[in-house]
Amino acid sequence: MSNTAPLKDSTLFSPLRLGPSELRNRIVMAPMTRSRSSQPGDIPNQAMAEYYAQRAGAGLIVTEATQISRQGQGYSFTPGIYTEAQIAGWKLVTDAVHAADGRIFVQLWHVGRVSHTMFHDGAAPVAPSAIQPHDTQVWVVGKDGVGRMVDCPMPRALAVEEISEIVEDFRQAAANAIEAGFDGIELHGGNGYLIDQFLRTVSNHRTDQYGGSVDNRVRFLREVVTAVTAEIGADRVGVRLAPYITFKDMADPQIVDTILYAAAELDKLKVAYIHLAEADWDDAPTIPEDFRHKLRSVYAGRIIVAGRYDKERAGKILADGLADLVAFGRPFVANPDLPKRLRENLALAALDGATLFGGDRRGYTDYPATS
Numbered sequence: 001m002s003n004t005a006p007l008k009d010s011t012l013f014s015p016l017r018l019g020p021s022e023l024r025n026r027i028v029m030a031p032m033t034r035s036r037s038s039q040p041g042d043i044p045n046q047a048m049a050e051y052y053a054q055r056a057g058a059g060l061i062v063t064e065a066t067q068i069s070r071q072g073q074g075y076s077f078t079p080g081i082y083t084e085a086q087i088a089g090w091k092l093v094t095d096a097v098h099a100a101d102g103r104i105f106v107q108l109w110h111v112g113r114v115s116h117t118m119f120h121d122g123a124a125p126v127a128p129s130a131i132q133p134h135d136t137q138v139w140v141v142g143k144d145g146v147g148r149m150v151d152c153p154m155p156r157a158l159a160v161e162e163i164s165e166i167v168e169d170f171r172q173a174a175a176n177a178i179e180a181g182f183d184g185i186e187l188h189g190g191n192g193y194l195i196d197q198f199l200r201t202v203s204n205h206r207t208d209q210y211g212g213s214v215d216n217r218v219r220f221l222r223e224v225v226t227a228v229t230a231e232i233g234a235d236r237v238g239v240r241l242a243p244y245i246t247f248k249d250m251a252d253p254q255i256v257d258t259i260l261y262a263a264a265e266l267d268k269l270k271v272a273y274i275h276l277a278e279a280d281w282d283d284a285p286t287i288p289e290d291f292r293h294k295l296r297s298v299y300a301g302r303i304i305v306a307g308r309y310d311k312e313r314a315g316k317i318l319a320d321g322l323a324d325l326v327a328f329g330r331p332f333v334a335n336p337d338l339p340k341r342l343r344e345n346l347a348l349a350a351l352d353g354a355t356l357f358g359g360d361r362r363g364y365t366d367y368p369a370t371s
């Protein structure tokens with residue numbers, strides 16, 4: 001035990017203002033797809049409300065990625081936020097979290113090319129360019145009810161008018177989020193999904209105003225952020241970015257500079273936070289300290305970090321001033337009262353990898369809290 005532990009504790013467990021929300025600590029529940037929405041219709045339900053309310057001890061919960069439209073879906077049973085039934089389902093979730101005095105943002109995504117024809121009535125998924133991602137699969141449940149991983153097919157390139165329609169879908173989804181009672185939204189701009197596909201030279205070969213120069217590749221993100229901030233206020237909007245991921249065929253030598261450029265744009269647009277996805281599963285490259293300093297110098301809002309953090313690393317990055325909040329993903333699955341366990345140095349339960357996606361309450365709402 002290091003002798004600086006009390007200082008680290010006071011940072012991780014001290015309250016923080018984030019836009020209009022007063023957070024009770026600096027611990028964020030990271031967005032995690034669990035594929036348990038009700039069918040048909042990808043509708044949030046009572047079990048999801050219970051699951052999130054159990055984890056309301058986090059300063060902030062960011063929900064699982066939630067599609068802004070049918071076109072934006074790429075995996076089975078992920079929830080949407082574009083129908084009345086979905087908005088009503090999310091109200092169950094936000095009410096339950098607020099009743100437990102928690103704060104909750106919904107993560108909005110459009111998956112772009114990381115999808116399958118089965119979500120598009122047999123047609124190709126859409127993308128900035130018609131470039132098929134190698135070694136990239138999505139989880140789909142067929143008519144036989146069996147879930148399996150399938151390769152992402154060749155997408156088709158979006159027409160310019162269609163890009164404007166997707167920006168409008170994001171704006172409408174943000175409005176729906178507020179109607180559903182969320183404290184704010186997080187745009188999923190990382191992990192190889194549509195916004196990330198526009199940012200990267202490997203997935204964006206467009207020759208119009210959405211491709212080529214850094215500014216052009218950032219344009220789609222900027223348009224989406226401009227639309228959602230006009231709708232619900234910049235202080236209710238966060239953006240997740242993943243500068244160092246390479247999976248889903250996204251290794252782009254220019255991405256770090258592109259993301260720093262995007263961060264400077266997000267600073268002008270005054271979004272509440274940038275959330276760095278530093279790891280997805282075990283793909284966790286070390287982020288150079290230099291990048292963290294550069295990010296601080298171009299972006300004045302809050303910074304959340306996520307990716308294989310434990311109490312020690314979390315305390316250190318906060319104490320070093322290189323992040324304001326730390327998100328925990330997998331530890332929150334099996335430890336609904338994770339903040340209490342971290343604060344009191346209690347043992348952490350291990351998660352059951354077999355029950356992560358789909359299924360019933362087992363491995364979902366039945367992990368016990370400490371008494």
Ligand SMILES: Cc1cc2nc3c(=O)[nH]c(=O)nc-3n(C[C@H](O)[C@H](O)[C@H](O)COP(=O)(O)O)c2cc1C
Nearest residue numbers: 030031032033064065279306307308328329330356
């Ligand atoms: C089951 C599971 C589902 C995930 N789903 C999402 C998601 O919907 N959106 C997202 O941005 N990241 C997603 N992630 C990544 C996490 O948000 C987080 O960045 C990652 O788990 C690393 O943090 P950890 O080491 O604390 O788990 C997911 C991770 C896991 C384990």
